[in-house]
Amino acid sequence: MSRIKSWVSLGLVALTCGAAPACDRGGEVVNPDPKPVGDQPDPAAPAEVPSTGVDGLVASIDASVDPCVDFYQYACGGWLAAHERPADKPRYGRSFDTVSENNEAVLRELLEAAGAAAKAGGADPQTQQLGNYYNACMDMPARDAAGHSGIAETLALIDSIADKNQLMKVVGQLHATVWGRIGWLGMPAAPPLFIVSVGADYMGGPDKNMAIISQAGLGLPARAMYLPAEGPEGDGGRELLAAYEAHIAKMFTLVGASAEQAKADAATVLAIETTLAAASMTPVELRDDQANYHKEGYKGLRKRAKGLDWAAYFDGAGLPQTQELNIHTPDYLGAVAKLVNERELAELQAYLRWMVIHATAEDLDTKLGEANFELAQIVTGVGERPALWKRCTQSLMWALPDLLGPAYVERAFTGDSKAIANDMIERINAAMESSFPTLEWMDDTTRDRAKGKITAMERKIGYPDRWQDYSEVEITGAAHFANVSAEKRAHAAREVAKIGAAVDKAEWFMPTPLVNAYYNPTNNEIVFPAGILQPPFFDASQPMVMNFGGIGAVAGHELTHGFDDEGRKYDATGRLTPWWSPEVSEAFEERVACVVGQYDGYEALPGKYVNGELTAGENIADIGGVKEAFLAYQTWAQEQGGDPAVVEGMTNEQVFFVAWAQNWCQHVAEPELARRLEVDPHSPGAFRAAGPLVDLPAFAEAFSCEEGTPMNPPDRCEIW
Template structure:
């Protein structure tokens, strides 16, 4: 699934068995300006650094909130507004004041209320955790270990691997089980294996954190020491067999359909029959693995690592997961936050409890909450205008395909076939998810987290062997995000992102084309980026390119890989041009398509232009795009993203693609060879 934005971490959890009274309805917020004059830095040369020109004023005056690792004028500020709207829905549901039309409002209110019950969580103390640990402690042999692994997987824990039901990449009509590499506490294999940068310091901090957390959870020092050492050893062994994030971007590499027999050959010492039986799927046969060497290593460790080491690992993973959800006492939550902040996020304080609880409730019951959200905050106008704009972007892509000199006729025909079959989903799904079987207990948030995990695991596993549900959404409607799904050949634009500054009813259309139009074009281009191009019109992983045209695509993509590989997120911290390649292709293609769609619309309605801050219509487009990406990051977060994020930092998401667009250079009269107008011989162009 390719998204316009990736999110770093879970949102936080909290307190009060009876939700507090709903706050009074806020006064209507002042509409956002179409373009923000105060965000500009007109002292900057647009041809030297357009990101600074468009965002320098915003960056200078903006402080990152204490509970955040980053902040942005677009995604973060919009997410903050959406979160406040969701809070009012949830507080009403928790207090029994929900609209009768809100589906599953009782479960939504109870889940949120249990999360907000901070006093109750403190009163329960370690009782829920100790009950989970008691089951782990009772493991007496390897078959019992497999059974407990299955029970924890059934409750949503992804250790030592992840399980996902998804389409077979080579037969998109089938749903099969995907076994993913996983099992790590740190964000990436590099933190375990590399001595570059701050990795040794982070490993030492993690070692101390492990021991402190286990001690706070009640283990005596000797047992905490032994348990932490076992976790470090086991996770490091697993990390050695992980593929890099750049390697995981190759769809052919990660497609390894082995089925049950092949799984048992890969890891013969792992009792798969017992594991699947305990999951309630004894006959499950259709299986693919992303990383065969990792699965083999899991099998080896299952047989060779001491049983006590596995128990220590499972105790730790349950503790860490529940501290992330803030379903355990505050001392554990604060210790986890202190480690994450110092090593990865840089945030100064925990998120307010209510914000965390909004986030985790959306994660658990997002389509029940989303149904209430769209009825209140997403009108038909937004859906209709976005649907029309998507059609305009697709028309621009059709025209672009007809003009590409490097594409031959057979490949062009298949590309047009794929474009014609793209499915567009806007705002919210046609059918809402049924949460009838999900159990929610107002008295224990810990139990509710596990119940939500069980519900989702059962929902995923139930898909296997069934017809593909082409109406399913992978993001809830309030999400400030969007995605392209190659196996479905579909684009999805949740209601949450279809609001200012991305879609602004008060803005000239030139600005909207630059903001939301680019998002639409970005997702469409993902269908034809270095990953998406490997899937055909029906969503099957199949090479539909003639060899010469495929080689030419790769040559053009290498230009972007080289360009972005030279950028530094921080001094001495370079971007990974391979990891970010797909997103960089999508940014460049999305801008080109959105600009072409805007110009076509202007030709159709030549009297529609509006003056704005002294900018021409073309300049409005580019400023509107750039200002939706104005952002600030704490140092720890910038370092982490450089390792794990397939998206380039916002500065390069603006300056990188624009420096390749002759349309931008003409709009701002940038001489060829200036930083924002790369020489023609060095310019990168694909779509």
Template structure:
């Protein structure tokens, strides 16, 4: 259930002059003063949704409004959601209904024939759904909490290691990762962590909203301790101790922007180097308790952070550690605790999401089961949703877009021949994974208890952490997937030099068997191009064709690349996320570069496809919109979205992706293909002046 320590670049991450400030989204619809792009009497292209569009808006003034305006106007965010989108969220909701049907059957002993881990799936989901038993979970919880006492640094190291073995991560995180300089080998890694709020900035900023959120968080922690049986006064002291430790860890943590530089996260010190760096923390005791007693090969992502861990271990009073360790354990276990704990968690989460209602229990249980046993649950899901033709067509699309990348390389005047040759080698070595793994994960060692969801969560967590630790010192398993197949997402993984498209996303509106080729290339093709471009964004470009962190760029091409991505950063810095909050162009840089490149590549691939497929071209041309217009509308409509204000504010701090409004209007303003498709005048809002246009790939 733990994600890889080095996150893959997921879909849901020429030099120019200073960009002009952009309007605050969503801008009012402006009636078009120019002719509509196609005759209204002709049918709309299959795959496009006329009801979502505001055809009275001028696409050259606000393309998002043109493609999504009526959808935004008429759609209500479900009460249990912080956002709703026509693409990701709607598809995920459909997938959840299918997974629910599967799990309801399996939990009642009606598993599909040959389903691996059917008993575990049924027991895990059944235990999760048994809310009466959740109310009786406190004795098991308190038995575990009684073990979390630390009178000295040695005790602390032992308890922290024991919790880490259960996939609960106070103080810092530990797991397995590829060696950045040798992508064929797995090594151990320790990384900053230990925070309860979404980001270190929540602890450090002094504006009124940040202070109010910290106060709400402290009250939440106090309330949890009260539910555990502490008097209010004692619980308040416990909450204060938790916040004191977390604030100290936040101050020692790298920012999200700093962590976007791979070289800053690679310090292969080995265990002996870590012990030399922070000798006051009993590392041998820790690794033994964490189930990693023999691990020596070790990357320390941010050494100064572990100096702070050492300082805290030596100076914090013993009385402060029990509340902090207790909070970490209980926080991770809330889904398996009585309703009062879950209600309190939801009450606080509203500060971050704005959701009006808690998520229904069945939805939670589907999600937890997918996290714990995703590749077992995926097998019947694949049988129901993903045909062989979907895999074949997607692979053809991927191949065409990779060819478009190769052709595009020859047009990049800023890149010299030596760097171009290396880029060509890399793109040709990208591994394409589509739909689902060739080999399913074995969950035989996972312990699941139908009578206790708390014990089942503990078993799933321990299984996953042991699986991670077992990788250390072994060759990388290039067949492994980092997402379960029902997931509605996609990713590029730099050390594997691979792009991965789970079956969950290969459905309408991203991929529609009935849609025209331009619509599918605009929606799913852009996703493919986006992930390919991640291999060459400001982070991905630092890895070579084999996945090693290695500088393969000449100084001249490196300088030219940096000038071009500086243009992208500056452009997005001028966009507004919500109210007075601007986008962070540095945090979102990789995703914005991937959006720009992905859209350009997908359009070129679409044109090449239609040139070779007369039938597809004929189908695309029999529409009120031209193929290029279909392409861009298909792209935009996959991003039609609405966000609650509190959630939009949170994402502006933590999300490396720009908001959907700018994922549509940002890239198209840089593309001459868009200007040509909609015959936009040079002074239109959706057309950036040539001197300010950003183009990397």
């Protein structure tokens, strides 16, 4: 379980179960015409609009729209009309996907070169590993010939379980081998029953790692999908469950089950997962780190979830029976114990078989991979499976990130990028500090402590100072599934070794080529992988006002995460502890309620609204981040003696706000948008683009918006 706050949720096709942190709203920013979300472009529109540089910014605008009424459509309408969502993506955006596609092209070139060198022989060990992994992944004839033999031994192990004590040991073995990648990112599918991860002891001592056991066990990505509402509005949910049950049965038949047995087992699996879903905490409840801290250790776990052979599980998983264990979701684990005790052994075996098939299908043969993709089509609305080279590139990036990172940095991260980005972050930090005296709800003591937290905040830019060594992982060019399994076992062993040990402050939790950034509250650090320090977010050759609206807002967003409704509870050392006075905390929570109310009012789909509580942290970070980046830009421009206009007919202030909004131009398939409304702590793109600007008077001033228009309401939310 991780409390890391990312800039944007990952657009992975893989489906995971999260186990894996009062006011009058006035005028609302709405999307009155839902066409920008997932619709096809006007066939008469131009074939393409550039996504980078000044020309791209201007071409992406729809100047026929009043920016004071619908700023998202104004800033993004040109791009939305000229681009359609590719069939292999459930969500497609102007900025993130421009960078991602460019990065993928770089990685493909690097990996094809490594693959050729590996086949030729004589490559250095790192290149040999890269090439072997990529070659084996790309060799579909060999993978098809192997079929599902890679999991045959695992399925036989499940079939051989004689009693429920042995079942717990096998669950431990599965967690350590089939899943292996314990944590919050890169998970192909949720592990059965629960998940064990490793992270800082955020209340006991953030310099030391502990194990964390939490809810998991669902094949669908949201607990709400298992619990459709009664009445006509729940029909769609029941249709989804019927399709999911049929999908499970189909997957069982592909690994040898009879149609009759597959149908019966699929019904059993759905019943078990529905029980687990009903016992699971909601995404909003999971955000409360303090309420979810129960460091009661192995002995406490045995009391909380009685009747399970935890000694057998810990033995199978290779975990120490340690006191350094947080029982993150104790009521859920109690429900797991009840389920295991009451269900027949054969039913639990069917559930385990399904979880293994679901988690491994993508790394097996064509039949299983394509059938498994059908579930992604149902849940996200994606139309086409990504090309094999894209799947293999993503697989390698998550499996061996520090093996691929150095080659990517050498190719794509220029020497001056780090210095320029660092200077911008300094300016963002200074802008936030300068705003503290203007916040009447803060007292002097809290202001001083908040400044101290900013001063203590570490930053990582580009890539790690030390790359992880994978020499112990045997990677061959012959068998993809064997390579995947070897990496997972090695990763699990590395994670287990961290339990009770000192936190490695130099560790990165995202691959270097990833288009993302994050704030880690227990390290009090902001991290910007080289993958996001690319156009249009950042380009040393483009006007600085666009960089401030792009990467500057990224920096401001991550900085503000240290002071959002969750992050503000962590002090400068990374410990979750009260460091604000009760009066200041109360005043802050009133302002949080304002933001929650504002975003609760945004209708993303007919009858479906943004969850203001679930998205509060990210919305606060957006609101603060844009404000800080804008203030930093103004200071920078003053230091330059002024900043000449970069777009004819627009002020640079207007360009800044357009650059911010264009980060969020995107088409989204309706099922994917509905899914994200249930599980994603980020608001949909249209509301990330315009929502924060409603709360910033400087925006209304820049566009001369009359009071009472949607973008200049009489009442605003203000926190930072």
